[in-house]
Every structure is written in structure tokens, then in C-alpha cells.
Amino acid sequence: MSDALNPGGARPNVVLLSLGLAGLLAWVVFDAVSVAPNRIVSGQGHGAWDVAGWPGLVASLAPMLAMLALAWRPSRRHLRLALGLVVAMLAALPAWLALAAARLIESEMPQARLGIGAGVWVALFLLLLAMVELRTRLALPRLLGGALLLPPLMSLAVWLASGLEPLALRQELLARRDGFIAAIGEHLLLVGAAVAISLLLGVAIALAMRRWVRCRTLGFALLNSLQTIPSLALFGLLLAPLAWLAAHVEWLAALGVSGIGWAPALLALVGYSLLPMVRNTFVALDEVDTGVIDAARGMGMSRGQIFRQVRLPLAAPVILEGIRITTVQAIGLAAVAALIGAGGLGTFIFQGLGQAAMDMVLLGALPILVMALVADALLGALSDRLRQGAAS
Amino acid sequence: MIELIGVSKRFGQTTAVDDISLRMAPGELSVLVGTSGCGKSTTLRMINRLIEHSDGEIHIDGQQIRGFREETLRRRMGYAIQSTGLFPHWTVARNIGLVPRLLKWPASRIHARVESLMTMLGLPMDEFADKMPRQLSGGQAQRVGVARALAADPDILLMDEPFGALDPITRETLQHELRELQARLQKTIVFVTHDMDEALRLADRLVVMDQGRIRQQGHPLALLREPADGFVASLLGGEDRGLKEAALLTVGERMMPLGAKPLPGERISRHATLREALSMMLWRHAERLVVIDDQGMAIGELSLRRLVGARSHE
Amino acid sequence: MSEATGILRGGARRRWLAPVLWAALLLGACLGMESLQGLFRLVEPDSRRVVYARADFLVLLGRHVFVVAVASLAAVALGVGAAVAVTRRAGRDFLPLVAQLASIGQTFPPVAVLALAVPVLGFGTLPIIVALLLYGLLPIVRNTLAGLEGIDPGVREAARGMGMTGGQLLRQVELPLAAPVILAGIRTSVTINIATAAIGATVGASNLGDPIISGIVNGNTAYVLQGALLIGLLALTVDSLFARLQPTLT
Secondary structure, eight states: OHHHHSTTOSSOOHHHHHHHHHHHHHHHHSEEEEEESSSSSOOEEEEHHHHHHHHHHHHHHHHHHHHHHHHHSOOHHHHHHHHHHHHHHHHHHHHHHHHHHHHHSOTTOTTOEEEEOHHHHHHHHHHHHHHHHHHHHTTOOHHHHHHTTHHHHHHHHHHHHTTOTTBHHHHHHHHTHHHHHHHHHHHHHHHHHHHHHHHHHHHHHHHHHHHOHHHHHHHHHHHHHHHHSOHHHHHHHHHHHHHHHHHHOHHHHHHTOOSSSHHHHHHHHHHHHHHHHHHHHHHHHHTSOHHHHHHHHHTTOOHHHIIIIIIHHHHHHHHHHHHHHHHHHHHHHHHHHGGGTOOSTHHHHHHHHHHTOHHHHHHHHHHHHHHHHHHHHHHHHHHHHHHHHHHO | OEEEEEEEEEETTEEEEEEEEEEEOTTOEEEEEOSTTSSHHHHHHHHTTSSOOSEEEEEETTEEGGGSOHHHHHHTEEEEETTOOOOTTSOHHHHHTHHHHHTTOOHHHHHHHHHHHHHHTTOOHHHHTTOOGGGSOHHHHHHHHHHHHHTTOOSEEEEESTTTTSOHHHHHHHHHHHHHHHHHHOOEEEEEESOHHHHHHHOSEEEEEETTEEEEEEOHHHHHHSOSSHHHHHHTTGGGHHHHHHHHSBHHHHSEEOOSOOOOSOEEETTSBHHHHHHHHHHHTOSEEEEEOTTSOEEEEEEHHHHHOOGGGO | OHHHHHHHHHHHHHHHHHHHHHHHHHHHHHHHGGGGHHHHHHHOTTOSOOSOOSSOHHHHHHHHHHHHHHHHHHHHHHHHHHHHHHHSTTTGGGHHHHHHHHHHHTTSOHHHHHHHHHHHHOSSHHHHHHHHHHHHHHHHHHHHHHHHHTSOHHHHHHHHHTTOOHHHIIIIIIHHHHHHHHHHHHHHHHHHHHHHHHHGGGGTOOSTHHHHHHHHHHTOHHHHHHHHHHHHHHHHHHHHHHHHHHHHHO
């Protein structure tokens, strides 16, 4: 209770202190980077000391120490400063990698690759955690919190353009630029199609469930058990019937439907997407305040008018929430679809795993992660917006 | 006995309770009353150390409360709150037996105690023992809450707006039952409320609080007749104070005793309040009421003159 | 009252029916896959073998269950422990961060987490267990927090006011009241783990995902079907088990 009445008081922020200390430890103990002469050979690890020498190492610790000092007396002003420091440290990470590239890779090794070491990964992770903590403590709005990531991303772009040429990820990307862009396209297309189809179907099913009570229990039971079937299994189970259909129905085969490829992937994605979509739409339409509906009816609105002008707008934020869950889920599941030849970013993950080429795995996994986070943030912000609109 | 000596409580910059001193005698029902945020709940919760006081001393039967282990202290006191705080996953009987079980009473003794409490509070054992809290009405749940507070037979009972969420009729019934219970059990009760009628109806000692300080304390009648300042007067009902006072006095104390001869006219019980008597006079257009005892025998007469009469009559 | 318990018992028997039936189907499919040979021959008329034989299905099932069980048990212990820790007075400072992390983390696709775990932890069974454990923590932490915070504050206040110690409050009041929500989180976590473990077959863990991957690689649809059938049955068995557990705890 005393905390609630005394925010940002004199008590040290234990969370930031722990994160900072863990960060310092990881920075000093773990490898900052690894250097490999070419793609096949595994890399040789280098600590922060190798990258910058003793004075450089000490200098690199300074901002973190400053953040620890600020966290010791967490007034609002101190926390703002600490947030600034965290953003600056995030933006400095690419520069640190470029420094490592310049000092550890000789110019006569054009094939050499710079891998990001555990020290930098852990520092990145802890800094992001510190950012989340500071954002929460300072109660920053969602979009501003997102905007704070811009300086680090811009810094990354600048250093990637020049200075980080040996970065393994960059080389991997350059080597497969066309395939990468195509994979992103395929991935987005698959997700977009699945979400769009399941939205249409989902709303229709939800409406049917509102009208026929018997549909409700049966429908939810069916969708629920569908959701529990592992994706790999569902893709597999769809393989045989679709292959049979393609073999026996000519126009389907002409459309490109076959046991493997986009058809089973899309079908399975739609199947998984239906549960969150139907559930949210149903709940959203069902939970509109009955007083409001009564009032609308009392004023003489027709059923159609009530649905379009009252029920649907009021239900929109919750339906959008369903779209958000569906989209994030589909982005992840579409990666698995690569196993049955549906393309997309999952291809890189599974090829990379097959060849034990970790950079390639990262090339597939990182964009999927970013896509999921961005979709979540954008649709979440949109839903907040709608909610506010509905409230005002 | 509970004694607060110069007690304060600060939350950061704000002072919730500011240097208050109080003595609550054994068997006395003290009601802390005031507007919301005046510090009455904080004061109550400092007594069982749900909130630690910042300054001053609080004594229970002469011992500082800081000397006890928190849990030991709390098990010695009953505690009832507005939301009842009944454990939704336990039956009524198990809820009531909570503190005895914490005190490791033998099962047979707990059972007997729960049974007697349920009977005392009008909750028949065979009907209610196995019910879950969600199956109870508001009034029943609050009875269970009170029974649970009384379970280990504590000398002290702390009650934080226990009847605040009930409808007026149930609330009045429970207030009445609490008074009767108190007449029998003679606990030291500290009762917090913002409902002035409830405070006046229950209190042996009324403590009016405002902004963390005690504005005035004493017998309800004393406060009604001589409020220390405008705040106390307005809190006590302003122009309605006459009626509030009338609600505290009974017909029996004000009537003119008569011999046991039957009289014509409207009849009223000697236990009725003067307020009820006045209402009856207004309603029946009667200037005179016949006062009867429990057997329905006329024992006196109350005239309008006498009802509104000078205080020297008492 | 005896009538009521009678009805309850009858209901309980019916609820046990589903998990037992699914489990029987699962075991039957594991043991009797060979006898379905004719059926699979229809799907793959040209292949030399139509029933996956590189490993015994029971062994694959055992490995699958083992990986999921170890990861899930550890995730329950750590997840519930962490959520309880950050809702105590000493750990309260960490509550906002942990709550945020649990909800942000759930937008990470499990495949991506599995893929990212490999460069760090290497191939094999242990990395998969660690990846499943990490990912499985999130729904458990989130639901435990939701369950604990959903408890009527009056109940906690009364419990403390009656003189319950912190441990008594946690064990007798908070955990029992939060149990349904926690269990729902565990159910989600285990469901995801079963699915992700199957994908783990691509990073060198041998389990029910093997026949599927092998079938895809060798173009043998029958293998794929066998793996998919068994994983599906495993998922339904476990899920119906949770469905059976859930109402008894409410």
C-alpha cells in the first residue's frame, strides 16, 4: 500500500539493479563475438577484452554502471535518464560489433564471418528487459514505447550498410537475397489468406451459433479439439486426402492443389484460426450490453439497423482481438508449413537445421519473431484505439 | 481493553492517522465514524497490525501489540469485513472453524463450537453447514462472517463496515442482532462505519474522525446534545439531530407511569423509540399514546407535551 | 445428498470415459499399426514398406511423452514458483516485468523459439527439453498470475486478519482458489509442448515426429499418416485428461 502511494520513492529499483548486474557479468564473462574464416568452419570465440582491450572494456561498462547508479535512487527523472541510457546502449551494440569486425578480422579474409556471441545476445536481451521495466514504471503509451526502438534499429541499418560487412547474418542474407524476399512474400501471403478466410468463415459460424444453440456446443467442441491437434500432425493428416483429391479431381489439380504445398498448409492454418476467431466474435457479439440493445429497440431501430449500427461497432474491438491472436498464431504455424513444402520463412529454418547452418536458421527465425511482434503491436494498438473510440 | 496512545500512520508524504489517543473499555462497543478517507479503517487495521502504525503505542490488555507475533495477535481478535472475505472454496462450517483450526483445537471441540455459533446466529446447522458461500444471501454470508470472527471466542472483535453492502432491512436486523449478541457476550468491539444511523444505533462510545484526527468522542447522546463543532453537528445530522436523539431514547424512559388500569387510545410498546412514538402520533393524529408492557398491559401514558418536553424530566 | 453424490459419480465415470478411450486407441494404434498395412497400402501402392519400422512406435511414444513430461513438470515448478514469488512482498518489484514478459513472450512462435535454441544449445534431446521448458513457462506464469490476482481481495484480507501465516494463506487459500486458472495454463502449455516436441524431430530428437519427417523426406505418405495419427491421438488423450481434471478442482 505504501508503494502505491509513494511511486518512485527512495527505495532502489531492485529489478534494474539485477538486470544491470547480470548484464555486466555476461558482458565480461561471455564471448562478445565469434570469428570464422568461412561459412563451413565453426567460429573462434572472442571476449569483450579481445574486442576493445582493457581501457575499451572499462569504457564499455560505463553506461551500464551509470544506469545502476540511477536505479539506486529511482526518481521519475532518474528513470527517464536510465531509459535514455538503455536506448543509447542498444543503439551502440551494432557499433560494438563493427568495432569487433574491424579489430579481429583481417582484410585479406574476405570469406571471414563475424558471429554474434552470447555476451552480446544476453546484453541485448537484458537491455530489452530493462526497457520493458522502465516503460512500465514510467507508464509510457504503447506506441511511444515502440518508437524507442527506432534509434537502435536505425543504428543497426547504418552499421549494416558499412562496417558490419563480415556479419554472418548479413552475408547469409546477401547470399540468399532473392529467396529471402520471396520467402517473406510467401509467408505473408499464406498468413494473410488464412486470416482473411478464417475471418469470413469465423463471423459466419459465430452468427450461425448465435441463431442455433445446438450449433454452439458442437461447434466449440469441434474447434477446440482441432486446436489441440499438433500442427505437424494436422499437416500430415491433410496430406493424404488432398493428394487423393488432386489425383481424382482435375480442376483442383489444375488450381495447384496437391498433398503437399500451399493447399494443406492453408487448410490447416484456417482450421487453427477458426477457434480464436469464432470464440472472440461470438463472445463480442454476445456480450454487448443488453441495456443498449433494449434502448435501440425501444427507439424503433430495426434488427438490421441494431446489428450494423450498434452491435457490430461495439463488438469490433473484441473481434479485432481475435484477429490479433489468429494472426500471431498463423505467423508461427506458417513456419511449420515449410515442412510440407508450402514455402515461407520456415524453409530457411528447416534447411538450416538440416545443414547445421545456424546463420540460416537465424535468417528464418528472426524475421518470424519480428513479424509476430510487429503484428501483435500494430493490431493491439488498433484495438486500443477502437476501444477508446467506443468509449468516447 | 484496547488503548491507543498518540498513534499516527503515514503513507509516504500523506498522514492518514494523526496522533490519536483512544481507550476502549472491556465490553464496550466503540464505533469509529467519519467520511471516507478520514482514517477510521486505517485505525482499525492498525489494531490487528494489518497496517503497522508509524508512531505511538497500541496496547491490548496492557501489552504492546508489537510484542506479539502478528499471527498470534490476530488469532486473539475477531475480524469481520464488508465483503465478508468468506473462502469461496470452503463450506460454511469450515469457514467458521478457521481460527480454531489455526489454533489447533481438537476436531470435536471445533465441531461443537461451530454448531453453537451457527445456532446462535440463526443458521441451522443441518441446513447451512455444508453450503458454499456463493449459495448464501448477503445477510446470511455476513452472519457467517460474524460467526467466523467469534469462533475462537476472542475478547476483541474488529468490524470494518460489516453491514455496509446489505439492503436496509437486512442491515437493521443484523444491527439489532449484534446489539443482542453484545448484551450477552460483552466483547470489546471496535466497529467502523460511515452510516451515522448505524453508528448511533450501535455505539456505547462514538468516535468521530476527520482527516486522521478525532474530532469528538463520547456517548452518542452526549455528542448529539453537545457537538464539539459544526463538523460533528453536521455529520450527526444537522437539523435532523432531534429525530436522531429521539431514536436513541425509549418510550419507557419518557412516559408518565400510571396504575394498571386500562385506558382507551393508541397503544405503543415501552421498548419503542421516541421517534416511533412521534411518528405514530403524527400518523394517528393522536396527542396521547398508551404505553404497554410485554404482556400488553397498559403501564403508562406518553403525551406529546411530555415527548418533546424539557430534559429536566429525566 | 446421497442422490447428489450418486449423480456426481455417474458423471465422473462418464468423464473418465473419454481419456481412457483415447488412450486405448493410442496404445492400440502403436501396437497394431502393422495390421493396418492393407489400409496404408491403398495410400502408398508403390512403396516397398508402408509401415514405419525404423523404430518401434511404442518407443517413439515413450520418448515423446518423456520429453514433454520432463519439460512440463519443470515448467510447472518454475512457472508457478516464479508467479508465486513475484506476488509475495519480497518479490513484488519484479511483478510488472514478469507479467509483461509472460504476455510478450507468448507472441513468440514456438517454432522460432525452438529454432533459436539450437544455435545456443545444440542438437539433441536436451536442447528440446530446455526450449519446451522455456516456452512452456509463459502460459503457466501468465495464468498463475491471473489466478492469484483474480482472488477477491476481501478473501486475502480476511485470511490475514484471522491470523493465517503467509504459507497458510498460500497453501490453503490462494493456490486452491487459483487452481482452475493455473490448470488451464498448464493445459495450454502441455498442448503446445506436444506439438513443438514433434517439430523437434527435425533437430535430432527422436519421437513421434520422426515418421512424419521421414515420410516427407522420402515421399512416403503412409509414414506421415502414421506419425500424424499417433501425435493426434496423444494430444487428444492428454487434452481429455485435463478436461477431466479441470471441473473437479473448481
